[in-house]
Amino acid sequence: MLNRYPLWKNLLILIVLLLGGLYAAPNLYPDDYAIQLTGSRDVYKVDQPLMDKVATALERDGISAKSLELDEKAGLIRFPDGETQLKAKTVISRVVGDDYVVALNLAPTTPDWLTSIGAGPMKLGLDLRGGVHFLLEVDLPKAVSQKLENYASEIKGRLREEKLRYRKLETMEDGSLAVKFPKQEVRDQAVSLLRGEYQEFLLSAEDRDGAFYAVITLTEQAVRDIETYAIKQNLTTLRNRVNELGVAEPLVQRQGRNRIVVQLPGIQDTAAAKKIIGKTATLEFRLEARPGASSARTEVYEFRSELGRKATLEKDVIIKGDNVSNAQASFDENGQPQVNITLDSKGGELMARTTKDAVQRRMAVLFVEDKERTVHKTVDGEPVVEKVRYTEKKIISLATIQSVLGSQFRITGLDGAGESSELALLLRAGALAAPIYFVEERTVGPSLGAQNIETGVTSVQIGLALVLLFMILYYRVFGLLANVALSLNLMLLVAVMSMLSATLTLPGIAGIVLTVGMAVDANVLIFSRIKEELKNGLPPQSAIHAGFKGATTTIFDANITTLLAAVILFAMGTGPVKGFAVTLSVGILTSMFTAILVTRALVNLTYGGRQVTKLSI
Structure with a gap:
């Protein structure tokens, strides 16, 4: 009999439809404004006494929190609105100090029974709500000074290789390097050697205080090249770190001469993002100084995990973290965390060359971090808060070299599995060429996000209402059935977007509005064809069958061409364009399903399998 689907269909x-409703449901539960509290290192644990201390401080300042939650790794404090969240951040930062990361966050409220089946809400883009915005400043003078340190180590090595004896090499206040020689002819040979090998140097010979100096200064072009490289390398490293976080549609771009903007839409764990993005940790590999070595060529460092223990190391750096091509966290035979290191060809060569003559000596691994410390002072009777920048270097491993090391080895002595994983991630993503500091951290203002969401939802509602009204007035019962299918189409669209963890932006909402119009277009083609068949004298049941059958090919052709255009937009576009393309693509697929199958099923249930003399169309 015509117009009846089999039971299985x-x-x-x-x-x-039921699965669609289930996976769209989490979007009915809006996120809470929250603050996430985590330790800046594994040794700083967030425990109940700390959370009680935070709760007392918030209560003292008249700030109301919805709830305080504590798990194994972090504390989460929920607030009723964004304004309260921002006030609370200032209070909590003051209470816990610099040993903890206080990050703005959006905490999900999806019921556990939904999350247990993998259901979650759509991520909202930064132009709506749920993202974090970081403005970072790159310390370009430090990039130049670090490069000079590398040059100093290289120059010492070259002079020793050529057996050109020098007394000392020091960095001057103006940023130049001065090498002191005992004899003029040795100095002149060194100047000739370095001038031929280093085009980025300006070299001059100076005689003072009975000594002979070679003064090495970077050219202006060399300084510009170092600064440009530092910005580009930091951009690459930050993008790699963001990719490791799995953030959808991130934005990492340069702003001005020395700043970088990082926007992470839809991210939930902003504390982890801040720790990973802001981390400037890298490594230095140095030999332990020989007994009786000159203090001018050595430095004393503390151990990171053993308070009070120190070791004397050579100033010369064998390699740094930027020579690491790969790093993986694992455990040794005793279950202790370690990081397996793979060096690039240059790093492997330098490591082999140094350790060849250093078997049975000890080599240290220095953990280097550029940090900021909050200092509270009083100036002219007024309290002033300043951020003081400093570099911290501590030993994480000091082990005896048993044989010549090459491009692969391992480091131990880390604080735990969390730190080994974090260090491996940072090294794998690439070292920062210069320290970066947080100039600004914010979420999109609550009023702006709410206004954008309200405007977008209103546009969808108006577009949907006009379409629904037109369909009912023009196609009557068939129009009503199409409206039901259209509503189900929106539900499926939201469900698929949620399952894909897609990020919804304002352009994405535009794609939904366009989908609403395109979805009903398929029904218009089918219903117009049915009306034509009725005019041609076909009975109602035959007209319905012919209408759906005849319009299906046209619907497929029209939607496939639009889908191809959306795929091209996704492949060639970036950011908002990709968001629009994703929404449009998903919308096309769901609208074809609802317009052809769901509408047909509803029409079958209404008219199919019985005698009909007239259709309300």
Whole structure:
């Protein structure tokens, strides 16, 4: 009999719609404004006494929190609105100090029974809500000074290789390097050697205080090249770190001469993002100084995990973290965390060359971090808060070299599995060429996000209402059935976007509005064809069958061409364009399903399998 689906097809459509409703449901539960509290290192634990201390401080300042939650790794404090969240951040930062990361966050409220089946809400883009915005400043003078340190180590090595004896090499206040020689002819040979090998140097010979100096200064072009490289390398490293976090549609771009903007839409764990993005940790590998070595060529460092223990190391750096091509966290045979290191060809060569003559000596691994410390002072009777920048270097491993090391080895002595994983991630993503500091951290203002969401939702509602009204007035019962299918289409669209963890932006909402119009267009083609068949004298049941059958090919052709255009937009576009393309692509697929199968199923249930003399169309 015409216009009746078999039971299995009706059940299949019903199952798809039920699953769609289930996976769209989390979007009915809006996120809470929250603050996430985590330790800046594994040794700083967030425990109940700390959370009680935070709660007392918030209560003292008249700030109301919805709840305080504590798990194994972090504390989470929920607030009723964004304004309260921002006030609370200032209070909590003052209470816990610099040993903890206080990060703005959006905490999900999806019920556990939904999350247990993998259901979650759509991520909202930064132009709506739920992202974090970082403005970072790159310390370009430090990039130049670090490069000079590398040059100093290289120059010492070259002079020793050529057996050109020098007394000392020091960095001057103006940023130049001065090498002191005992004899003029040795100095002149060194100047000739370095001038031929280093085009980025300006070299001059100076005689003072009975000594002979070679003064080495970077050219202006060399300084500009170092600064440009530092910005580009930091951009690459930050993008790699963001990719490791798995953030959808991130934005990492240069702003001005020395600043970088990082926007992470839809991210939940902003504390982890801040720790990973802001971390400037890298490594230095140095030999332990020989007994009786000159203090001018050595430095004393503390151990990171053993308070009070120190070791004397050579100033010369064998390699740094930027020579690491790969790093993986694992555990040794005793279950202790370690990081397996793979060096690039240059790093492997330098390591082999140094350790060849250093078997049975000890080599240290220095953990280097550029940090900021909050200092509270009083100036002219007024309290002033300043950020003081400093570099911290501590030993994480000091082990005896048993044989010549090459491009692969391991480091131990880390504080725990969390730190080994974090260090491996940072090294794998690449070292920062210069320290970066947080100039600004914010989420999109609550009023702006709410206004954008309200405007977007209103546009969808108006577009949907006009379409629904037109369909009912023009196609009557068939229009009503199409409206039901259109509503189900929106539900499926939201469900698929949620399952894909897609990020919804304002352009994405534009794609939804366009989908609403395109979805009903397929129904218009089908219904117009049915009306034509009725005019041609076909009975109602035959007209319905012919209408759906005849319009299906046209609907496929029209939607496939639009889908191809959306795929091209996704492949060639960036950021908002990709967001629009994703929404449009998903919308096309769901609208074809609802317009052809769901609408047909509803029409079958209404008219199919019985005698009909007239259709309300």
